[in-house]
Amino acid sequence: MRIAxxxxxxSGKTTxxxxxxxxxQRVGNFPGVTVEQKLGNLIGAKNVFVIDLPGIYxxxxxxxxxxxxxxxxxxxxxxxxxxxxxxxxxxxxxxxxMQLLELNIPMVVAINMMDEMTGAxxxxxxxxxxxxxxxxxxPISAAKNEGIELLTDMIVRCxxxxxxxxxxxxxxGAVRRTLYSAARLIEAHAAAAGIPxxxxxxxxxxxxxxxxxxxxxTENEMDILRxxxxxxxxxxxxxxxxxxxxxxxxYIKKVCSESVHKIRETRGQIRxxxxxxxxxxxxxxxxxxxxxxxxxxxxxxxxxxxxLSSLLAEAISYLTLTVNGALIAMDVxxxxxxxxxxxxxxxxxxxxxxxxxxxxxxxxxxxxxxxxYMARVAFVMDRFLRGIGLSGRSFVPxxxxxxxxxxxxxxxxxxxxxxxxxxxxxxxxxxxxxxKLPIYAVxxxxxxxxxxxxxMLGLYxxxxxxxxxxxxxxxxxxxxxxxxxxxxxxPPYRVPSAKSARRLIWMKSKDFISxxxxxxxxxxxxxxxxxxxxxxxxxxADSGQSMLAVVGKRVAPLFTPLGFTDWRAPTALIVGFTAxxxxxxxxxxxxxxxxxxxxxxxLSAASFLIFTLLYTPCAAAVAAAKRELGSAAAxxxxxxxxxxxxxxxxxxxxxxxRVLC
Amino acid sequence: MNTLxxxxxxxxxxxxxLESEGAVRRRLLDLGLTPKTRVMVxxxxxxxxxxxxxxxxxxxxxxxxxxxxxxxxxV
Numbered sequence: 263m264r265i266a267x268x269x270x271x272x273s274g275k276t277t278x279x280x281x282x283x284x285x286x287q288r289v290g291n292f293p294g295v296t297v298e299q300k301l302g303n304l305i306g307a308k309n310v311f312v313i314d315l316p317g318i319y320x321x322x323x324x325x326x327x328x329x330x331x332x333x334x335x336x337x338x339x340x341x342x343x344x345x346x347x348x349x350x351x352x353x354x355x356x357x358x359x360m361q362l363l364e365l366n367i368p369m370v371v372a373i374n375m376m377d378e379m380t381g382a383x384x385x386x387x388x389x390x391x392x393x394x395x396x397x398x399x400x401p402i403s404a405a406k407n408e409g410i411e412l413l414t415d416m417i418v419r420c421x422x423x424x425x426x427x428x429x430x431x432x433x434x435g436a437v438r439r440t441l442y443s444a445a446r447l448i449e450a451h452a453a454a455a456g457i458p459x460x461x462x463x464x465x466x467x468x469x470x471x472x473x474x475x476x477x478x479x480t481e482n483e484m485d486i487l488r489x490x491x492x493x494x495x496x497x498x499x500x501x502x503x504x505x506x507x508x509x510x511x512x513y514i515k516k517v518c519s520e521s522v523h524k525i526r527e528t529r530g531q532i533r534x535x536x537x538x539x540x541x542x543x544x545x546x547x548x549x550x551x552x553x554x555x556x557x558x559x560x561x562x563x564x565x566x567x568x569x570l571s572s573l574l575a576e577a578i579s580y581l582t583l584t585v586n587g588a589l590i591a592m593d594v595x596x597x598x599x600x601x602x603x604x605x606x607x608x609x610x611x612x613x614x615x616x617x618x619x620x621x622x623x624x625x626x627x628x629x630x631x632x633x634x635y636m637a638r639v640a641f642v643m644d645r646f647l648r649g650i651g652l653s654g655r656s657f658v659p660x661x662x663x664x665x666x667x668x669x670x671x672x673x674x675x676x677x678x679x680x681x682x683x684x685x686x687x688x689x690x691x692x693x694x695x696x697x698k699l700p701i702y703a704v705x706x707x708x709x710x711x712x713x714x715x716x717x718m719l720g721l722y723x724x725x726x727x728x729x730x731x732x733x734x735x736x737x738x739x740x741x742x743x744x745x746x747x748x749x750x751x752x753p754p755y756r757v758p759s760a761k762s763a764r765r766l767i768w769m770k771s772k773d774f775i776s777x778x779x780x781x782x783x784x785x786x787x788x789x790x791x792x793x794x795x796x797x798x799x800x801x802x803a804d805s806g807q808s809m810l811a812v813v814g815k816r817v818a819p820l821f822t823p824l825g826f827t828d829w830r831a832p833t834a835l836i837v838g839f840t841a842x843x844x845x846x847x848x849x850x851x852x853x854x855x856x857x858x859x860x861x862x863x864x865l866s867a868a869s870f871l872i873f874t875l876l877y878t879p880c881a882a883a884v885a886a887a888k889r890e891l892g893s894a895a896a897x898x899x900x901x902x903x904x905x906x907x908x909x910x911x912x913x914x915x916x917x918x919x920r921v922l923c
Numbered sequence: 924m925n926t927l928x929x930x931x932x933x934x935x936x937x938x939x940x941l942e943s944e945g946a947v948r949r950r951l952l953d954l955g956l957t958p959k960t961r962v963m964v965x966x967x968x969x970x971x972x973x974x975x976x977x978x979x980x981x982x983x984x985x986x987x988x989x990x991x992x993x994x995x996x997x998v
Contacts, residue, residue: 320953324946353979354955470949500958504941507952511960527980534982535965544969641984645970654973654984747947747989748973749954752982 263310263421264338268331268362269346270355271317272753274374278346278404279314282414287314310418313340316676319354321361321461323471325678335365336457342421343369344413349379349386349401350528350754356395356514357507363395363427364461368420370398372413377403382528390521396428405759436497437509440467440490447486451477467491468503534634534754541635547642554635558626563699563718567619575615582607597801601790604854609786609847610778613700616843617774620696624665624770625763632758636661637750644748650730651737653678653748656686663693667883670695671890678746684896685733685741687887691879691904692729694722697842701874704846708858709867717871725875728911781841789837789848805854824873824909825866825916835873841880865923869916877908925997927962927990928974935963936995943992955979956993 267275267282276287283302304310315334316327323329334340345362347355352373359371373386392399398416402409419425433441445452445463452459455476465471466487479487491502498505541550585607589599630636636658644654655677663670667690674686694702702721710717792810796802805811814829821832830852838845849858862870878884878901888897930936938960941948955978956962965975965982972987 320949322949322953324949351979351981354981357953357955468949470945500940503949504952504957508957508959511955511957524980531980538966538975542966542968542975544967548969641973641975642968644984644986645968645972747950748984748986749947749950749989750984751954752975752984 263342263418264313264340265304265310265342265344265417265421266313266315266335266340267344267346268315268335268358269317269374270319270348270351270358272751273317273346273348273351273355274404275314275317275346278344278372278374278402278410279312281404281407281410282312304414307414307418312344318358320358322468323473326675335362335367340367342417343367344372344417345369346372346374346404349373349375349384350531352386352522353511353514353518356517357510359395360432360510360513361461361464363397364458364464366426366458366460368417368423368425369427370400370413370417370420371395372409373399373401374404376401377406377408378528378530379524382524384522384524384528386523387521391517394430394517394521396430432513433509436494437505440494443490444487447483448474448477448479451479451483454478464506467494467506470503528754530754530756534752537755538638538752542638542642547638551639551642554630558623558630559722562622562626563619563703564715566622567616570618571615574618575611578607578611578614582611597794600794601787605787605790605794605851606783609790609851610782612704612847612850613778613782613843614775616700616703617771619699620774621767621771623696623699625767627662627665628763628766629758630661631658632756632762634753634755637752640750641752648745650733651741651743651745652682652685652733653745655746655748655750656682656689659686660689660693663690663695665696667691667693667695667879668886671883671886675890681741681743682746684891685736687890688736688900688903689729689733691883691900692725692732692876694725694875695842695879695883697880698874700843700846701838702871704849705858705862705867705871709862709864717868721871721875724872728876728907732907777841778843782844782847785837785840785844786847786851789833789851793852805852810852823917824912825863825869825920827866828861830861831866831870835877838874839878839881841882842874845874865916865919868919869912872915873908873912875908876904876911878904925995927964927976927985927993927995928987930964930995930997932964932966932974934997935961936997937961939994939996941993943989947989951989951993954983961998962995 267279269275279285279300279302280287282304284305285300285302287300300314302312302314304312313334315331318325318328318331320328321332323332343362345359347359362369371392373388376386379386386401388399388401398420400409400413400416402413431438441460441463444466445459448462448466449459452462455478457473457476462474462477466474494505495502500508540546582603586599586603589602639661640654640657642654643657647654647656656674659670659673662673670690670693671687674683674690677683677686702718706714706717789810793805793808794801795809796807797809797812802808810833811829814833817832818826818829826832830849834845834849834852837848853861858867879887884897884901887900888894891897924939925936927936938956938958940958941951941956943951960978963977965977967974973984974987974990976983976985
């Protein structure tokens with residue numbers, strides 16, 4: 263038994279999905295967090311599967327999410343639908359309900375956020391509501407886990423009894439006549455094509471939909487339809503799509519007046535207006551946004567990061583020393599000891615210390631998203647992003663990019679148009695992801711300790727400025743044209759749930775730790791091996807004779823114009839393609855007893871930082887870009903472009919600085 | 924009769940008709956901007972664009988260029 267979960271964006275589908283299936287999907291207070299369908303097993307029922315579909319406002323075919331959800335409903339034909347409806351925003355949510363009813367699939371309407379509704383003194387007569395739509399209705403609160411058992415009971419029973427929605431006459435007058443005659447006319451065709459007749463009829467009347475082409479209507483039938491629709495347009499004095507939308511909303515109004523008792527706006531809505539008075543204020547909104555971002559970075563890197571990271575770093579170096587001592591005492595083979603201490607422990611130790619700062623950054627970014635502030639940022643920034651041909655919506659993936667490029671690239675899928683998506687993905691590499699933090703921090707500590715905050719900020723800002731410049735150029739060349747329409751719902755502010763935050767920190771930490779113990783550990787050991795042995799597999803006393811050195815020295819001259827004279831610098835950069843943290847871990851392993859200051863001057867260190875800021879995204883991000891862009895060639899282009907940009911920027915900087923200093 | 928982009932924050936209007944086309948038009952209809960709907964202009968972003976609307980119990984943002992094609996009357 264397969265049950266589809268469907269509803270408007272930000273109506274709480276994923277929260278409900280997590281409760282129903284015990285899954286750990288990411289939820290957010292931003293329209294469109296779910297970008298692809300996800301499948302889960304209903305808790306306590308072996309053969310019942312729940313499918314979480316992206317949030318949509320309608321079953322028209324204009325956005326990617328709508329197409330995904332529509333195709334799923336029409337082609338895969340789930341056995342049942344749970345239509346989740348936001349009680350605090352019921353009118354607009356029921357618009358989708360009316361279209362879902364046309365599909366003739368067993369369905370239950372789950373009215374979510376009932377707690378907020380009743381908290382404001384409102385109530386909903388669910389029996390009357392169900393009667394007027396011809397479906398069972400369950401009041402729930404997904405966030406508080408209320409009413410869920412009743413809901414699952416209802417939908418399972420509905421599906422078992424094959425209880426399709428009872429036919430109710432929603433419309434009157436010309437719209438009703440037109441829908442009926444159109445449905446009757448195409449009935450046989452629709453049955454043959456496997457499309458519900460009522461649904462097909464309404465799509466024909468709305469127009470602009472490719473679906474009716476699948477019906478193989480005759481020229482004569484199309485004529486009759488055109489004639490009927492024209493007649494309706496004359497009678498209603500509106501275009502057919504507006505007439506139908508109007509008729510739907512008219513019926514919803516009638517349903518609401520009979521079943522929904524709303525005393526006033528909910529507390530959340532009143533609070534939202536008050537908060538918005540400040541946060542999206544015409545003049546204050548921009549400085550506030552900059553302060554918020556500053557606070558996020560300052561708290562993550564300076565407060566949480568410095569304190570916890572230095573504790574962790576001490577623990578790790580203590581552990582390394584202890585292990586080293588123990589191995590010496592046990593008289594372990596020196597090669598094995600070197601592998602454990604110089605390869606594995608030093609490599610991962612250098613990275614692990616950054617766990618608190620990175621977890622904190624993800625935590626704060628998630629709060630921005632869950633609270634609803636991210637949507638406001640999109641609203642405030644839209645006009646500015648239009649300057650480079652994007653919409654405010656693109657700002658959200660870019661902000662997520664400060665955490666990690668992979669989810670950022672995936673989030674760009676929710677952008678309205680293909681052009682916006684491609685352009686946003688090309689800009690994400692200019693945003694410094696959290697994996698670059700260890701590189702920046704280690705180099706700044708070694709070379710610019712007196713100006714640490716200034717250099718760190720400078721790197722982030724330089725990336726953003728170059729991104730803006732690149733976006734500007736793209737908009738004038740490759741990506742000419744207009745950005746997608748910007749019509750976005752602003753969800754009410756909500757207090758982010760502690761559970762969701764805890765889960766996020768846990769997941770991100772687990773992710774990070776597992777990466778440290780897989781990719782970073784493996785690359786560290788590989789680098790250790792290649793720098794310890796020569797081609798005859800003899801251990802070398804001087805790493806300059808090792809396999810890696812022989813190869814590295816061949817590549818190194820290429821990087822001399824950038825100021826990297828030692829072969830170990832480009833080698834670490836190449837290893838960094840597997841994961842950006844590996845730049846640091848492999849440098850530590852490569853250097854052994856030497857220090858960064860032995861192979862870099864402050865000038866070449868700055869050039870190295872500029873190169874790491876801009877060069878190719880890591881393998882995981884490139885793979886994500888390949889998936890989203892749909893071609894390996896496009897992803898390869900991204901890699902080449904970023905690397906060339908990095909090379910050029912670092913070279914220009916180094917050569918200019920050498921002349922000037 | 925005015926277009927929606929001419930309405931000042933705080934004012935409430937009723938939609939007469941949409942002159943938008945294509946995807947934007949359908950989106951607007953789906954989101955409930957049908958004829959006779961009451962819409963309040965809540966505020967404008969920095970630089971005066973986009974604007975924030977309040978209708979049918981929720982908040983919606985829309986760009987001036989799209990609002991220009993929505994014909995409204997003041998109430």
